[in-house]
Amino acid sequence: MHKTIILSVSREASKSSVYSFLRLYSTTRLALLTSDQLTIELILHLTLVKLHRLYSNGIYSSTQYHGFISQLLMLIRHSSLPSSGMRDLMKTVLKFSSKVMLAQSEYKAKSAAGLPASESVSINATLTHLIGAHGCQQVDQILGASYIA
Amino acid sequence: MLTIITTTRDNTDELGRTFTSLVEQDTRSFEWLIYDGSRHTPIDELNHFADTATGHGISASVIHALDTSIYAAMQNSIKYAKGEWCLFLNCGDMLCHKSTIAHISKHIQPSVDMIYGGNIYIDVDHTVHYHPGSSPEKIKQVLETGETPYYYHMVCQQSIAYRLSLLRSLPLYPADLRLAADHNHFLRTIHSTPNVLFTNMPISIYFGGGSSHRYILNTYYEWMYNNIAFIGENAKLHDLCDHYLDLISSQIQE
Numbered sequence: 242m243h244k245t246i247i248l249s250v251s252r253e254a255s256k257s258s259v260y261s262f263l264r265l266y267s268t269t270r271l272a273l274l275t276s277d278q279l280t281i282e283l284i285l286h287l288t289l290v291k292l293h294r295l296y297s298n299g300i301y302s303s304t305q306y307h308g309f310i311s312q313l314l315m316l317i318r319h320s321s322l323p324s325s326g327m328r329d330l331m332k333t334v335l336k337f338s339s340k341v342m343l344a345q346s347e348y349k350a351k352s353a354a355g356l357p358a359s360e361s362v363s364i365n366a367t368l369t370h371l372i373g374a375h376g377c378q379q380v381d382q383i384l385g386a387s388y389i390a
Numbered sequence: 391m392l393t394i395i396t397t398t399r400d401n402t403d404e405l406g407r408t409f410t411s412l413v414e415q416d417t418r419s420f421e422w423l424i425y426d427g428s429r430h431t432p433i434d435e436l437n438h439f440a441d442t443a444t445g446h447g448i449s450a451s452v453i454h455a456l457d458t459s460i461y462a463a464m465q466n467s468i469k470y471a472k473g474e475w476c477l478f479l480n481c482g483d484m485l486c487h488k489s490t491i492a493h494i495s496k497h498i499q500p501s502v503d504m505i506y507g508g509n510i511y512i513d514v515d516h517t518v519h520y521h522p523g524s525s526p527e528k529i530k531q532v533l534e535t536g537e538t539p540y541y542y543h544m545v546c547q548q549s550i551a552y553r554l555s556l557l558r559s560l561p562l563y564p565a566d567l568r569l570a571a572d573h574n575h576f577l578r579t580i581h582s583t584p585n586v587l588f589t590n591m592p593i594s595i596y597f598g599g600g601s602s603h604r605y606i607l608n609t610y611y612e613w614m615y616n617n618i619a620f621i622g623e624n625a626k627l628h629d630l631c632d633h634y635l636d637l638i639s640s641q642i643q644e
Binding site: 304307308310311314315318324325327328331332335336338339340 | 566567568569607608611612614615618619621623624627628631632635638639641642
């Protein structure tokens with residue numbers, strides 16, 4: 242049976258959202274020092290989801306959003322990961338960045354047309370796979386109460 | 391026969407440029423399919439272009455459909471093409487020369503599934519860039535070594551003629567990319583089939599100011615993704631990343 246993970250999306254601009262993102266971001270930096278690529282990829286993905294949430298809720302501007310994406314790419318570039326791992330993580334970040342734009346433009350188009358639009362981020366198969374590989378408890382430790390499993 | 395497919399959406403001003411380019415062709419052995427996704431433009435305005443083209447001896451028609459993205463529109467449009475081959479000359483794009491279609495048609499043969507050439511890009515500041523393109527072997531070699539990024543000589547979709555069966559078996563858009571799915575498709579194709587022919591003749595002229603220009607950072611992300619996805623195992627990954635990261639940083643700082 243497939244496990245469904247739903248990340249809650251708060252519309253409120255709160256300091257705690259920013260803090261929890263920054264915590265994830267610094268966790269990503271630390272994770273890049275390890276050699277466990279699965280752990281790095283999971284944390285990186287969660288960081289990206291959180292970043293998207295801050296961006297789509299208007300807490301972070303487009304410039305801040307792109308700035309963080311750029312920093313994540315820089316972190317990976319300067320990590321000591323082997324070439325194949327570095328390439329995989331780069332692709333994860335780059336593909337996610339593209340999806341965010343897609344989600345944003347669809348949201349704006351639907352809003353403009355007066356159609357109901359969902360801001361929720363669908364978690365792709367990669368993340369579901371990663372969460373499955375780690376077990377939900379570890380995700381709970383990372384995200385605290387901000388998701389429902 | 392070659393079907394020229396023009397996807398358009400609420401942009402009849404620039405459609406005139408594409409229309410003129412087709413009327414000037416020295417052959418009529420092609421079809422023009424206008425695939426319209428307009429939300430506001432009356433269909434009559436599109437029909438006027440098709441009717442006028444018909445008056446010039448071109449077999450032309452209009453299909454109106456709403457799709458989720460430009461790549462979805464391009465992929466769905468091929469269902470309506472009558473030719474065995476197509477070239478996406480989207481709204482505002484032009485062919486380089488009056489003999490371009492005749493030149494492409496001359497190269498169509500059973501053993502070829504894709505024909506491509508160079509392009510001329512006119513930037514928003516009106517500077518003109520000539521991209522001559524290069525052979526599939528050369529492009530694969532560049533990707534394999536990573537010595538230079540696949541950036542300066544990218545092949546644009548306006549300069550590619552596809553056998554329709556190729557697009558049916560290897561669709562344009564399920565690559566999760568919004569702005570560079572065509573480049574991804576091109577690279578997938580040259581890696582998956584030898585039936586690709588490069589011609590030295592420049593094929594299309596296209597203009598800056600579109601989505602790639604408006605979402606330049608996302609464009610860089612997708613170009614970088616494509617480059618990394620196809621780079622060789624032992625390529626210079628750090629150098630390649632630095633090239634794109636410099637581009638991204640320069641845009642963020644502006």
